[in-house]
Amino acid sequence: MTAPAKRSRPARRRRRRRGEDRIKPVRLALLDLLGLGLLGLRTRKLRAVLSALGISIGVATMVVVTGIPASSQRALMEEISALGSNMLRVQPLAGQAVPVKLPEEAVGMVRRVGPVTEASAVANTHAAVQRSDLIGDDDFSGTGLSVLAARRDLLSVVGGKVFSGRFFSAADEQFPTAVLGYRAASQLGIGEIRENAPPPQIQIDKSWFTVIGVLHSVPLSNDLDNAVLTGWAAAKKTLRFEGNPTVIYVKAREDYLEDVRSVLPATVFPEQPGQVQISRPSDALAAKRATQHTFSSLFLALAGVALLVGGVGVANTMVISVLERRRDIGLRRALGATRGQIRVQFLTESVGLSLLGAIAGTLFGVLIDIGYAAHQGWPTVIPLLPVTGGCLGAVLIGMAAGVYPSVRAARLPPTEALAST
Incomplete structure (x- = not known):
């Protein structure tokens, strides 16, 4: 009866060295990770709206300050063309x-x-x-x-x-x-x-x-x-x-x-x-060509600052969210969640906030452009490059704003997180 036990002990050591006896973490599907990341947005709706508002103001500013000058420029080009340029x-x-x-x-x-x-x-x-x-x-x-x-x-x-x-x-x-x-x-x-x-x-x-x-x-x-x-x-x-x-x-x-x-x-x-x-x-042709090459860099700079301020707001919200949810993080870690899953959860939440703000800001900015152009009798022009660039920039800012909070959440030891009040 002892010989099989002796033979099994080296085998167990070999399996342990190969990592076969280690407990493997559960792999979460993409939809599960997305649901966990958006859980904070669903449970803290008012905070999510206020955080996304900063991003939406920045994107709306970028759409407005590029769309209104573009509509004005198009109207001016049509007037110059009517002069026989x-x-x-x-x-x-x-x-x-x-x-x-x-x-x-x-x-x-x-x-x-x-x-x-x-x-x-x-x-x-x-x-x-x-x-x-x-x-x-x-x-x-x-x-x-x-x-x-x-x-x-x-x-x-x-x-x-x-x-x-x-x-x-x-x-x-x-x-x-x-x-x-x-x-x-x-x-x-x-x-x-x-x-x-x-x-x-x-x-x-x-x-x-x-x-x-x-x-x-x-x-x-x-x-x-x-x-x-x-x-x-x-x-x-x-x-x-x-x-x-x-x-x-x-x-x-x-x-x-x-x-x-x-x-x-x-x-x-x-x-x-x-x-x-x-x-x-x-x-008039020379005047038209000169007008086509002018653009308000000041307006773009203001829109960039507005986006940056919105990103700082998202980062601040995510840091506070980590502090408030330390017990939840510790419980998830104790139940087997890996650091990578914690990082993805908070990073997804940060990107979701930014994307929500980008969509709302784009719609709001487009409505302002259409209304102002109609009031002035100008053709409505929505530049696709600034709009798509603003949305992409908002998402990138959201990712950057969520890196530090997600890393901080992943580094919390389970015992310390569960012991915190």
Whole structure:
């Protein structure tokens, strides 16, 4: 009976050296660790809300101080773009002994340039306009007015708007119809075009044209204010117009505006590119580019300070939580919880506080941005980078704030923790 006992004693020692007789701690699943970490948030709701409030204020500050300037900047960019920062004007050189005629296909060739977004044209028909056939050719009412053939997409390129009536449709441009510039309508004595009233008529080169619309003043092209516009096809049929554009309006992507300007002369008039004049980019483009590169670093610094203050609040809350829960920690250690599980519990609680504050702060900041932008009439812009960066920064701050409390909780001896009051 003694021999087996002697044989078993070395075997037990070997197993002990291999660690087979040690009590292995229970491995907790991820959901169990998450539930333990969030237990403090569920049982101490008021403290959790107050602790998360510091983080939420920091994140909301970051969202607001980046979103409101971004909305203001977008509104300013739209106003500057309305000044024609991306528009070029192409026309033959003035003062030539032999007038240069741009080819009729010039507009189509310009549209094939990659960065060009829109292109349209007008052409001087050199026709005379009169309000009535009872007025002589030398009457002052027709002085200074030019008759221009216009393409249907002209208004979208030059930013023009109709004051009353309508602009040319596909059917209108085939018939003798006219649209008057703002000053031309006043000079010809034509006011608002009413739908139920007979449209007024004017005489252009002994042909009668029906006035279908009057334009607002066009800031990007003042010469259109003194012009009588006719449809491109109708001008060819009625006014002996040959189809050669006089002025081509080009809109292009702002990043490539200088490149487009350099290739336009050879594009519109390959035979003699030196006879083509291209307007330089508007000064508004330089102002727009300068505005795009400005950003308020002071606001970002204030948001960073707010986040840091929120992180200090979370750290303070977690340290106090460790002190208040020493008996719970000791009981868990006595029941077999490892130091790693204690650390994960308090670290998860710290990150949960920060994440809760980050989500609440983001929602609150976005609502403030939307409300303020709507009140100012600006487009709402929520920069994704600051928002995601603020949330990620809040989580990282929560992790950093929870490191020391979690380590301190894990180092508490079970006997000392259970003996504390």
